[in-house]
Amino acid sequence: MTAMTPARTAPDLSYLLDHTSHVLRTRMAAALAEVGLxxxxxxxxxxxxxxxxxxxELAExxxxxxxxxxxxxxxxEQAGLAERRPSSKDRRARVITVTGDGAKLAARSRQIVDRVHEEVLGDMSPEEREVFLRVMNRLVTGLLATPxxxxxxVRRARQRSG
Incomplete structure (x- = not known):
């Protein structure tokens, strides 16, 4: 006798969110790798x-x-894009300061991130996009704001390196 799999009564939200998040991370990683980030x-x-x-603060x-x-x-730091410096507010604390080269690369990487987001949302009509983003924002500021x-x-999904 084999076990019967229970019939689904609702969409698998966990799968939908996990899968789309994973694929977005891989697309973003590939795109940012174009500029070495x-x-x-x-x-x-x-x-x-x-x-x-x-x-x-940055880690959080x-x-x-x-x-x-x-x-x-x-x-x-090794790439010459940022430096650790003493804080102007608390001499015991160290802050991360972005170099001129780092600021230029950050501007480029923002364009890349925006491009990837636009590609992902590009299949949606303007109305669908507006609703989708509104609902996602409601989720991340509501019930799914904190673990x-x-x-x-619960372990996060491991990202493949390289």
């Missing part, structure tokens, strides 16, 4: 340009752990 490097450059921010904005943030900033407490942490 990763999505994390782009995130750090763009947010560091907005205002003076510490590594910890980019949803990175400390180790990943250190590796990302190390790579940006649920869970005694067994």
């Amino acid at each position: 990763t999505a994390r490097m782009h995130c750090v450059l763009v947010h560091a340009l907005e205002q003076e921010r510490t590594q910890i 904005l980019g949803d990175m752990d400390k180790t990943t943030m250190v590796v990302t900033v190390d790579a940006l 649920a407490d869970n005694p067994q942490p």
Whole structure:
């Protein structure tokens, strides 16, 4: 006797969100690789340009752990795109400052990110796009704004390197 698979009564929202997120990340990674950046490097450059921010603040904005943030900033420094400097507000804190070359590359990477987003949304009519973005914003500011407490942490999907 074989087990019967229960019939679906609703669309698989987890699959839809996971799959589209994964494919968007791969498209974004490929596009940013054109200019030698990763999505994390782009995130750090763009947010560091907005205002003076510490590594910890940038890590929170980019949803990175400390180790990943250190590796990302190390790579940006080695490429001459950013520098660690003492904060003007708190001499004990270090902020990430974007160099002139880093600012130019951040402007280019913003164009790339915008292009990828436009390609993804391009199949939608203007009305569908408006509704989709409004609903997604409602999700990320509402029930899905923060992860649920869970005694067994849920791991994020691992991104393939290279």
